[in-house]
Every structure is written in structure tokens, then in C-alpha cells.
Amino acid sequence: MELLSSRVILRPRDPARSLAFYRDTLGLAVYREFPGGTVFFLGQGLLEVSGRGASAPGDALALWLQVRDLARTVEDLRGRGVPVLREPRREPWGLHEAWISDPDGLRLVLVEVPEGHPLRTDLRDPPPS
Incomplete structure (x- = not known):
């Protein structure tokens, strides 16, 4: 398997609260935004906050x-x-x-x-x- 990219995907219970935490509180730079989600730079990785989780x-x-x-x-x-x-x-x-x-x-x-x-x-x- 040849990997070209990767990211961690979080499904937060409260998407708006988690988005504010990663974007505003931690100050992570935005890589990409799309309807229902935001992808942040994590150094050499990416973190996607999208959707909604139940737990x-x-x-x-x-x-x-x-x-x-x-x-x-x-x-x-x-x-x-x-x-x-x-x-x-x-x-x-x-x-x-x-x-x-x-x-x-x-x-x-x-x-x-x-x-x-x-x-x-x-x-x-x-x-x-």
C-alpha cells in the first residue's frame, strides 16, 4: 500500500463547540473547509472535525x-x-x-x-x- 496523505477524523458531540476549540482556542490553521466540516493543519498531519458523534x-x-x-x-x-x-x-x-x-x-x-x-x-x- 502506498500512502499519499492521511488525517485524523473527529466526530464531535457538539461540532460548533469543537470547531471553536480547535480553531479559536488552540489557534490551529485551517487547511480546508467544506459543508459540515473543517480540516486543520497538525504540523505534518491533518485533523478533520466533521459530522456529529454520539459519544x-x-x-x-x-x-x-x-x-x-x-x-x-x-x-x-x-x-x-x-x-x-x-x-x-x-x-x-x-x-x-x-x-x-x-x-x-x-x-x-x-x-x-x-x-x-x-x-x-x-x-x-x-x-x-
Whole structure:
């Protein structure tokens, strides 16, 4: 299978509330709008908020969102009235993470990749000299 693109699709219980959260509160840039839905940029991915769901997403699903400065991001979101479920901390795997949630309770894991972490390391062999 050859993949050309991908996106996560959310079916919120209250579409207007979720649209306002992702667009206005988080400030995500709009990739595309269509009748009944909006697609947002998520760094190298896309998030579609469309339709209407009947239930909360549950705790088996989370969105992993990498940010440049976790402390600043958390303080900015707190200032916008977003409750912080878990304060920023360094995880055993070396990433700095904090948790918030969207209006339906979907957990958003905010991640800062610190200097020296393997995710920032180019593991390819250096070019021959």
C-alpha cells in the first residue's frame, strides 16, 4: 500500500463547540473547509472535525502534538481557559509532556522534544569525506 496523505477524523458531540476549540482556542490553521466540516493543519498531519458523534472518544485514543516550547504553550493555553490535566514533566523516555483535552474529553498530549533526544538525532550514516 502506498500512502499519499492521511488525517485524523473527529466526530464531535457538539461540532460548533469543537470547531471553536480547535480553531479559536488552540489557534490551529485551517487547511480546508467544506459543508459540515473543517480540516486543520497538525504540523505534518491533518485533523478533520466533521459530522456529529454520539459519544466521547474514550481514553484509548489521544492526539500527540509536538510543540516548540511546552512551558510557554501550557501557560498560553491556561490563559485561554484551557484546563491542564497534567502539568509538564519529563517522561522516562526523555520527552517533556503535558496533557489537556478537547471539549469531548479527547486527550491531547503536548510534547516538547528536548535537545539531544533521539527524535532530534539524524541516525543516517554521515556522508563520506
